[in-house]
Amino acid sequence: MNIGKIGAILGMALIMTSCVSKKQFDALNTNYNQCVTNIGERQREIQDLKGVNAGLASENNLLKGQNDALKSSLDACLANTGKGSANIDKLIGEINSSNKYIKQLISTNSKNDSLNLALSNRLKRSLDNVADGDVQVKVLKGVVMISLSDNMLYKTGDYNILPAAQEVLGKVAKVINDYDTYSVLIEGNTDNVPLNSNNLPKDNWDLSALRATSMAKVLQTKFGVDPARITAGGRSEYNPKTTNASVSGRAENRRTEIIIMPKLDEFLKLMEIAPTKK
Structure with a gap:
């Protein structure tokens, strides 16, 4: 009932009763x-309830x-159950192939270690009459390293091979030629004493x-080592074996090293072989 209707009713009541006391009028008002x-x-409550209802x-x-999205996800999971099993089988196959590949690498590495040891022993036997201070042969990190002192090879400050050193190089070259699947890296090293030369x-x-x-060049021209197998480079004073603070230390640092190792391209070919599933 709105305010207008209430007012009309009260007006009619006043007319019908014609005259009321002030006390009754105040009570009615x-x-x-x-x-x-x-x-x-009540109208405000109704508006508030309408807002709550809309919320x-x-x-x-x-x-x-959200319920529809969860239902869709559940349906997708149920549909992919079969695919998940197939993926697990594929993963297991790839793991088995990788394990086989790793075993192949380990086998190849073990074979190279054995060949390196045999090569090292053969070099040591060939050079057993050469002073240990002039020639050192060892297997290091998968390669055979021959370290030759500069006293045996060159005059001071010179780079031409002395005639007396060619006998040693001939013995080394014979072993290198026998192991023709190996690469040969030659590294020159010096001490840190500066050279005084304009030439x-x-x-x-x-x-x-x-x-x-x-x-x-000596290994190539005099002893027939295939130059395609040789890499030559200098490391100056920046690869010392020991301190340059003493005469003996500087003498040890002045050396030329011949490093005999499996051909890098052969190893890379092996690394490029993708594991295949049985």
Whole structure:
């Protein structure tokens, strides 16, 4: 019932009773005002409830959307169960293939270790009459390394191979030629004492590189080592074996090393072989 209707009813009551006391009029007026207040509060409550209802409807729609998404995910999981089993089988196959490949690498590495040891022993027997201070042979990190002192190979500050050193190089070359599947790396090394020269070699970089290429040329021209197997380079003073603070230390650092190792391209070919499933 709205305010207008209430007012009309009260008006009619006043007309019908024609005349009322002031006390009765005040009581009726108070009741009228209270009714108006109550109607306003009820209308606000109705608006509040409408807002709550709209919020609940929105939340209900959100929950419905989430429920539909979860149902779709569950259906997808159930549909992929068979595919998951197939993927697990594929993964197991790949693991088995990788294990086989690793075993192949280990087997190849063990074979190379055995060949390196045999090569090292043969070199040591060939050079058993050469002083240990002039020649050292050892297997290091999968390669055979021959370290030759500069006193045996060159004059001070020079890079030409001395005639007396060619007997040793001939013995080394014979073993290198017998192991023809191996690559040969020649590295020149110096101490840190600067060279005083305006001609070649100008400095320790030049000296170390020229000594390496000089040895490579001797192995090629005099002893028939295939030059395609040889790599020559200088490391100057930057690869010392020991301190340069003493005469003996500097003498040890002045050396040329011949490193005999399995051909890198052969090893890379092996690494490029993709594991295949049985």
